[in-house]
Every structure is written in C-alpha cells, then in structure tokens.
Amino acid sequence: MAMNSSAEEPQPLGRVVMAVKDWVGRLGEIWVDAQVIEIKRRSGPTQFLTFRDRIADVSASVTASALVLDAAGPLPEGSRVTARLRPRLWDRNSSLSFECLEIRVAGEGRLLARLEQLKRKLQAEGLFEPHRKRRLPFIPRTIGLVTGKGSDAERDVLTNVENRWPARFRIAYATVQGPHAAESVMLALQRLDADPEVDVIIIARGGGSLEDLLAFSDEGVVRAVAEATTPVVSAIGHEQDVPLLDFVADLRASTPTDAAKRVVPDFHQEAEVVSQARHRLDGALANRLDVAQRWLDDVRTRPVLLDPTSTFGAHLDKLELLRHRLASGIEQRLRHEESDLRSAISSIRAMSPKATLERGYAVLVDGGGQSVSSVGDAHPGTRINAYLADGQLELDVVGVTEEDSNG
Template sequence: MALQTSPEQPAPVRQIANAIAGWVDRLGAVWVEGQIAQVNRRPGVGTVFLTLRDSAADISVPVTCSRVLFDSLNPPLVEGAGVVLHAKPVYYANRGTLSLAAREIRMVGLGELLARLERRRQLLAAEGVFAPERKRPLPFLPHQVGLVAAPGSAAERDVLENSRRRWPSVAFRVVHAAMQGPRSASEVIEAVERLDRDPDVDVIVVARGGGSVEDLLPFSDEALVRAVHRARTPVVSAIGHEQDTPLLDLVADVRASTPTDAARLVVPDMAEEVRGVAWARERVRAVLDQLLLHEQAGLDSVRSRPALADPTSLVGARSEEVAQLLTRARRTLSHALDRAADEIGHQRARARALSPLATLQRGYAVLQDDRGRVVTSVGEVSPGEPLRIRVADGRVHATTDRVEALDGAGETHG
C-alpha cells in the first residue's frame, strides 16, 4: 500500500528506504546479458562486485555475487567477457543503491557468441547498414588521414611507417583509443566521431592487430557499427588479420586485411606513380613521333606529285592553252567585226537606195508651195504662184508661168 504522507506528517528516510527495498524485493529473478566492464574483488570479503555493461548502449548496472560462485567459473571471469547471468534486483536501504544479486553466471561460449554476432549481422543487414551502394570511394591522395589506434601499438606503427614509405608527405591525425576491453567500443566511437567532425580529415583508418574473437568483440559492437554508418568521412577498417571479420569490416567503406594493407589502400605508392608518369610520357612521345612520321610521309607524298615537283610544267601547259584561246578569240572577234562591217555596208547601201536624196541625185526634184507643202498635182498650183524646188544640192525659187495637165496617154493639155 502507498505510504500516507503529508507536509504535516512526513515519512522518515528509513521508512521510505525500507518501502523501496520491500517493493524491489517483490521483483522476481531475471536473466540478463551483458559485458563485464569491471571486476572488484576485495581481500577478505566474501562478495565480489561487478559492473555489467550493455553491449549496445552506454548503460551499466552493479552486480554482486558470492566469492564461491565467482571462483567456480571456468574459465575465470575477466573484464570484457560476455556473460548471461540469473540475478535478482536488490535495494540496499542503508546505502540507497540498487544492484543485481547474481545467482548463476554463464560464460558466453564461442559458438553462442558467433551465433549472437550472426543474428546481429542479419538484423543490421536487413536495415541496409551494409548496403554496397552506401560505400564511398577513397580519395586518391588524402589531404590528411585520421588514424584510430591504441597508443604505441604495432598497428599504429605499421600504418604510419608504411604510409610514409609509400608517400613521404602524407599527413596524419592520430587519435588514441582502447582497442580491447569494456571501454574499447565507446572510445573508438568517440575517436571516429571526433575525426569525422574535422574538415581536414579525408579518410579515417581504424587499426588493430590480431586477436581472439573475444578480443575483437568491441569491433562488432552495434553502437560502433552505427557510428561508422553515420560518418560522412570514408572509413577503412583494418582490424586483425585476413581471417578476422568483425562487423566493422562490413560497415566500413573499405576493408583492409591488415594495418599494413590499410596503408597501401589509403595512399598511393610514389615510386609506382613516378613509373606510371614516366611510362605515360614515353607512350605520349611514341604516339607523337608516330603521328609526325605519318604526317611527314603524307607531306612527302604530296610534294612528290608532278604538279608540285615541277610547278612550271603545269603553268606552261596552261599558258599555251591560254594563248590558243586568245588567238581563237581574236580570230572570232575579227570575223565577227568583218561580218558586222559587211552588214553595215549592205544596210548603208540599202538606206542610200531608199533615201530621197539619192532620188534627187538622179535628176528628180521635190516641188513645194510657199507654205512648204509638197505639190503632187497640177491642180494644187495656179499660174503666177511662187514655188520652191528642192534638188540634190539646194533649192530653186520660181514662179509658175502656166500649168499643163497630162492625160492617161501622156498627152499634154494646156
């Protein structure tokens, strides 16, 4: 039943603590899965204190177990181990803390661990976390490489030395993180997110040497997988050896079999690139030489043609042809002029034959009265009327004395 309290009748702390302890005590025992983050075994104390951490979230809960139960585990329980335990929630009223009292602890075996990882892989794959189309290509020559590794580890040394051996001027930003143990996943997540926020970092390498499945378990952590999936910078996974395949390898943009292989993938080999440039230069030079030879051969072929070998021969032939055409044109024009002159002469003779002046030159004359009208009949003239007579070389002014008419027989009538 709920406690009846009021500002006038408050309940003491012991009563509230005992009430909470009673409520928690009514809870039954539960099976819990997690990872041992801390083990505290105090000398002379019959209880071992543990910290159980969730594998996918930053949540932990204290656990207590008897020394007899702890010592009976085979293999021994160590930090970072995955366990399934049967425990009952317990509230300690004197300290005001809640913990799980372990009654049974089962170590997660390798087969069961792999089965859990496979189920996790299938769920993440169904969400599209490992989809190939989400993979980003690595830059050819990164401005700066971000490296996540354990401080002073062989993996860090392999990546740095091999990368600088391949490309001496490559720049690194190294962020150290625990690569084993209960804090590994959270520290690697923090390091990846820090490098992803840096605009100068073009690619991130997560490197660790080989180890057992349990040692590499943090790199299959769901939270780490999702953090890499959210990253905007390409990520290279260089965890363990060729046979090791944590889930980080599946979500990363590129998987390297070893840290040394990661150095080969991240930066190009300067010596190889120099050889490639030299080979390309020689190839371009050979192609250019071949092109010049082909064009020179074509030019020589054109120059060897008769028209270009002796240009005056073509000019001479054309000169003779022009001279012939000129002579023909002159002859044709001369003939045309002669025909035109003859035609003009004929037309002139014909015009002269039809001209009244020619008639006058043959002895004929034109008779006109004093008004200039031509007289064609004797009836148009009267005696004593002045007349003008037009002859070939001038006019004669005369006066009519008399007029005679001719009949049809040519006889004169007075």
C-alpha cells in the same frame, strides 16, 4: 538387474536390446556442455547434428526439431552450446543417439549468435549493399586515422604509408577496447568526417579475441560509418577477424599494414609507371615525326615542288589556243556584223530621199515649209521651193493643171 545367461541358455538379442533401451530410458534428461561440429538441416521436421566434447575426443549424434534449432537463434558450426538431451536407443540397429529438447549458445558462441542476428538486421536494411561503397581517392590530401594512442596499429599505418607515399595525417585517438570503446570510436570518426581536408578515414586496431574486438561490431559504430560522407577503410585485427565494421566500410583491409597499402599508391611503382609511359610517349612521338618526315620528303620529290613552273607550260599552251580561238571568233563576228551593216546601209541608201533626188526627182515645199504633194497645194502666183540633189530652186506657179483621174 543383470540378466542370467550361459552358452547353454543364451538370452535372445531382442530381449537384451530392449533391456538396454529400458535402462537408457531411465537415465532421463540431462544438460551437457558440448561443441556443435556439424549441422545437417533438412526440409523435414527432424534435423541432425553432431556434438563433440570440448576436451575429450568423444562425439555423439543428436537429433532436434526445427523449432528447437530456430529458437536457439543463429547457430554456426563450432559454437559452444549447453543442451538438454535425452538419450535414445533405436530398436532396429541398436544405435544410440540423443534427442535435443533445448539448446542454448554459450560462451563465445553466444556472442557469435548475437552478432549474427545484428548482421542479418543491418543487412536487411541494405547497409552492406555494394552500391553504397565509395571509391577511395587515388592520392588523398589528408588521411584520417582512428586508432589507439601509441598502438601497434598506429605505428604500422604511419610507417607503411610513409614508406609508400608522402602523406599528411589527422589522427583521432580513441579507446579501442572496453565498455566505452564504441562511443569513443564514433566520436573520433565524426570528428574526422567533419574535417573538409580529410579525404579518407582508416579505423585500425591490432588483433585480439572476439570480446576485444566487440566495439567494432557495435550497431552504433556500424551506423556511424554508414552515415559518414568520407570513405572509410576498416583495418581491424588479423585477416581472420571479421567484425561487422568490415561489411559496412567502403573498403575492408585485412590488417593495418594492408590498409596503408590500399589508401596510397607506391611511389616507386608509380614513378616506374610514369617512366614507362614517358618512354612509350617518346617512342610514339618519334614514330609520328618519322612518318611526317617521310611524307614531307615524298611531297618534296613531286615534280610540282621541284619545278613549280613546270605545269604552267601546258596551261600556257591551252591559254594560247583559247586566245587564238577567241580572236578568230571575234574577227569572224566582226566580218559578219560588217556585212550586215553594209547590207543595211545599202538598203537605207536605196530608200533615202537623197538617192531619189539623185535620180532626177525633187521635193517641193511651199513658203510655210509644208511639202507640196498635190496640185491642190499650189495656186498660180504662189512661190514654192524645189529641193534637188545638188541645190535649191525658187519657182513661181504660173498655172495649175489637174490630171484627169479617169484617164
């Protein structure tokens, strides 16, 4: 009911606000279709969101409890939702907001929420960890390709690889869209992974909607890639498309064309690198040879190589000096030894029996060859021999006279 008022009889503002609040409160709860454009999560129980009409340029402030948001599951900004709201008017500033009592993700947002839940589950299992990523071979012998038969993705990969490097392909065609796409991709992947000649596998598909690319976020496909022994490259859709396959693959390519550039090197670039390396190697070898030649020239100018016998002169002089010293030493030693010998000979001769005999002494020997050194060794009538310096005498003993020991 409208309130009566005039310039002479105005209504109090508070009364008007309370009337509006009462009218708003009588609207009750209502389900709305909207898009979430902003979420402000706080530590308190009340969370703040902004909804916008999906067609008209109309937005509204919404509050919700943390329990309501958590019950909705992953809710990224931009999600389409169906929400049960209750309008509220705040007394203090007369601002209108809506309290969200229930929220459900709708349309593509529902798929995004479901994929976000699966992503968190697989991430918690460690399937996306960087240490699981395998290095791609520099030059693969054979490239495995999982793609749709006759697709643009197949043509892009084959053409760009051929333009960069001569490579062999093993293609396993699969259904890349629809209810059986995930199973078909897994079977193709397993077939190529079992081939020992395949060094890397590319899973490629062109762009499409979220529903079109849903097979490449399938849990079975993700786990099959994680269990593969061959490195896998994900090349799904356009650069903005990010299926769960991108997180588990060993390498994520933004497009099939980008995948071709990532799995093989560019022949012309590598040839240029080899040419530059050979040029640097030739320069290094030439520089090394120049250094060795300068060293050899320097060695050849040394006196010992110009005249190898030049150093012998000093050594010959030293050798001659040593020989002279040796000869002098030997001569001196011989003179010394000769002097000692002469002295020894003189001593021997002075003490020899012959020298004694030459001074007039004789050596007496009886008939048995025994020396006669005492008068007791001879008896009258005994014949003895006397040895003199110049001969021998035979003597007969005619008498024996003993010398008195007392005097």
